[in-house]
Amino acid sequence: MAQRVTQREVAKLAGVSYQTVSNVMNGNAGMKDETRQVVLAAVKKLGYKPNLLARGLASQRTQTLGLLIHNDTNPFYNEIVIELDKAAKLHGYHLYLIYTSTNFAEHQDHLERLLMRDVDGILAVTGSSSMAEIQTVISQNVPVVFIGLFEYDTKDTVFSVSADFRAAGELAAHHLLALGHERVAVITELEYHQYRVAGFKDTLKANSVNLPKAMIVGGDSSFASGHAAALQLLQEPIKKSARPSAIFATNDLMAAGALAAALDLGLEVPRDVSVIGLDGIQLGAYLRPALTTVAVPKDTLAEMAMKTLVQLIRGKTQESAIALTKPHLILRNSTSRPPKDAKAQLAKGEIK
Amino acid sequence: MAQRVTQREVAKLAGVSYQTVSNVMNGNAGMKDETRQVVLAAVKKLGYKPNLLARGLASQRTQTLGLLIHNDTNPFYNEIVIELDKAAKLHGYHLYLIYTSTNFAEHQDHLERLLMRDVDGILAVTGSSSMAEIQTVISQNVPVVFIGLFEYDTKDTVFSVSADFRAAGELAAHHLLALGHERVAVITELEYHQYRVAGFKDTLKANSVNLPKAMIVGGDSSFASGHAAALQLLQEPIKKSARPSAIFATNDLMAAGALAAALDLGLEVPRDVSVIGLDGIQLGAYLRPALTTVAVPKDTLAEMAMKTLVQLIRGKTQESAIALTKPHLILRNSTSRPPKDAKAQLAKGEIK
DNA sequence: CTGTTAGCGCTTTCAT
DNA sequence: ATGAAAGCGCTAACAG
Numbered sequence A, B: 001m002a003q004r005v006t007q008r009e010v011a012k013l014a015g016v017s018y019q020t021v022s023n024v025m026n027g028n029a030g031m032k033d034e035t036r037q038v039v040l041a042a043v044k045k046l047g048y049k050p051n052l053l054a055r056g057l058a059s060q061r062t063q064t065l066g067l068l069i070h071n072d073t074n075p076f077y078n079e080i081v082i083e084l085d086k087a088a089k090l091h092g093y094h095l096y097l098i099y100t101s102t103n104f105a106e107h108q109d110h111l112e113r114l115l116m117r118d119v120d121g122i123l124a125v126t127g128s129s130s131m132a133e134i135q136t137v138i139s140q141n142v143p144v145v146f147i148g149l150f151e152y153d154t155k156d157t158v159f160s161v162s163a164d165f166r167a168a169g170e171l172a173a174h175h176l177l178a179l180g181h182e183r184v185a186v187i188t189e190l191e192y193h194q195y196r197v198a199g200f201k202d203t204l205k206a207n208s209v210n211l212p213k214a215m216i217v218g219g220d221s222s223f224a225s226g227h228a229a230a231l232q233l234l235q236e237p238i239k240k241s242a243r244p245s246a247i248f249a250t251n252d253l254m255a256a257g258a259l260a261a262a263l264d265l266g267l268e269v270p271r272d273v274s275v276i277g278l279d280g281i282q283l284g285a286y287l288r289p290a291l292t293t294v295a296v297p298k299d300t301l302a303e304m305a306m307k308t309l310v311q312l313i314r315g316k317t318q319e320s321a322i323a324l325t326k327p328h329l330i331l332r333n334s335t336s337r338p339p340k341d342a343k344a345q346l347a348k349g350e351i352k
Numbered sequence C: 001c002t003g004t005t006a007g008c009g010c011t012t013t014c015a016t
Numbered sequence D: 001a002t003g004a005a006a007g008c009g010c011t012a013a014c015a016g
Helices: A007-014 A018-025 A033-046 A052-059 A075-090 A104-116 A128-138 A165-179 A194-206 A223-235 A237-242 A252-264 A298-313 A342-349 B007-014 B018-025 B033-046 B052-059 B075-090 B104-116 B128-138 B165-179 B194-206 B223-235 B237-242 B252-264 B298-313 B342-349
Strands: A064-070 A094-100 A121-125 A144-147 A160-163 A184-188 A216-218 A246-249 A274-279 A292-295 A322-325 A328-330 B064-070 B094-100 B121-125 B144-147 B160-163 B184-188 B216-218 B246-249 B274-279 B292-295 B322-325 B328-330
Touching (some): A007 A033, A018 A033, A064 A104, A075 A121, A165 A194, A165 A292, A165 A328, A184 A194, A298 A322, B007 B018, B075 B094, B075 B252, B165 B246, B165 B274, B252 B274, B298 B322
Parallel strands (some): A144 A160, A184 A216, A246 A274, A274 A292, B121 B144, B184 B216, B184 B246
Antiparallel strands (some): A292 A328
């Protein structure tokens, strides 16, 4: 229904055999420039477009990639997808989009479908939890590259492109330290954000700032969990005198939640408490105060992932299984120096 | 590289001809239940998975759809894509994802690529501007359904599924009127959001509330444009006495911008000015105050779009070319009754 | 109800 | 440099 003109017809019009047409279309080596011109003219005249299905079937290369992505409402995923689409276009690939849950059976099903379509490779933007599963299911058949959303203590059979989350944690700590904070707290996804926390913690320690266990609260990367965690951190009656002057949330959505929680408690940000996130999603710029955050360079992340995958597809084994991109600080308005006089500050903070 | 087992091998193992295998796989009519079982056993034993490329080539149905989507940073698009992916899965389709600009040549290129892959249909989540172009390029070859992002004064050769934006505008107006607002303003994308504005305006008029031209400011649906427009509306020195007590932004991103602008001016929302948006993106819940908005039901929108497209693919011509979903109000904290005493209020509003 | 014969549109050897 | 033959893995008529 969609396809009409075939190579045969082009060949007939051009007065050549139809393999010659194929050669022209694929830029295959040597042939008289004259015949090439004749063929191209015929192609243009007939409006011939190759049928990519047929080509894929014959050549075993479809120029398509599966894009497996965690169906989370975190805008970070979307912003990554946009960059991946750009990168894929650049390299001549089309993307099959598949949103997936963390359910293993579902994963398997999606992967099988992708394989049935002869994708040349797979990009997996999923939580670290499912990495091993995915790898197991498909590595023998088709190259996979994992992208950016997990920490980097992966098995070395896995190809992954990620951000240097330890460095990100360090950046956050340095920023807070530079401002003079000494009572800081962390909101994090305990199971998966270890490196972000480690970088943060180590930097504090190196500067003789202590991070008590009670000042590390878990969340699940969602806005709601960030909100709840911050409430706990800021509201806990007993701890009032020791209320943190700054909170580092290991992703922006939780940071947004923390910001909202502070505001909901009647606190002023950053006067009463500073908040810094990690991701660099657009959302941060929309909040008031706008969110200071450590940004992951999504464009280079996507580009690196594509490059890696393309090389794997071409059979060039990589030396290094893991690539990291460097994060950077985006300075906005949710961080400042800590309250000068903590006691006085506390009194003012109780407006609500 | 990816595919191994073929129908032939299954047939050999099962001791039948390989077309029988094909029949079993496609659930084609009658055959001894016994042979079916034998075949299925062989399939399972060999781990046979059909090659969808070959099937598509032979059957002229690929069970794939092109998803053309405007590459805008508006989260609304992403939230729609997630719903469309769900709907597609439900109907057994895979989605080719393509982000596209508003550039015509680029559009054409993407569309041709999609056609080369023999997609069964196309979902276009693009601004109304490109609708006609797309339609022209492809309507003869493959069914297209346009989704939700433009107003509904389309040509009737076009199949579109959209929200009832007039009703959305009406809802916004009713909410503001019910709260007692009489001095309201609108921030809108002038060229494309006419129906939202019309519904809003007409409802005001029916309730004897005037909407002067100066109270309608244009934007481009972005946060920045909403911010700028609100600044103009709230700051304009001369108009201070006539400052709007409520702002209706015709999408959430502009509403977020308006909210931020009010806050940046030192105003309190909703005490000094109410803000209401339209879309229902998650972002609204993250803001402080949380954004009251008129939500477009993205899930039903997506489901309707898929249903329409599937029917078109099956050759069942629709009676109606346009389907609309009903929006609803999400009440949060950015709207309230207008300031009791406008004069006194104004004085307080000048904090900054 | 099952098997035979074609052919979807293209890429690949392999001769010429 | 170009042409012929074969086949990618499947479905789609038909026969039997």
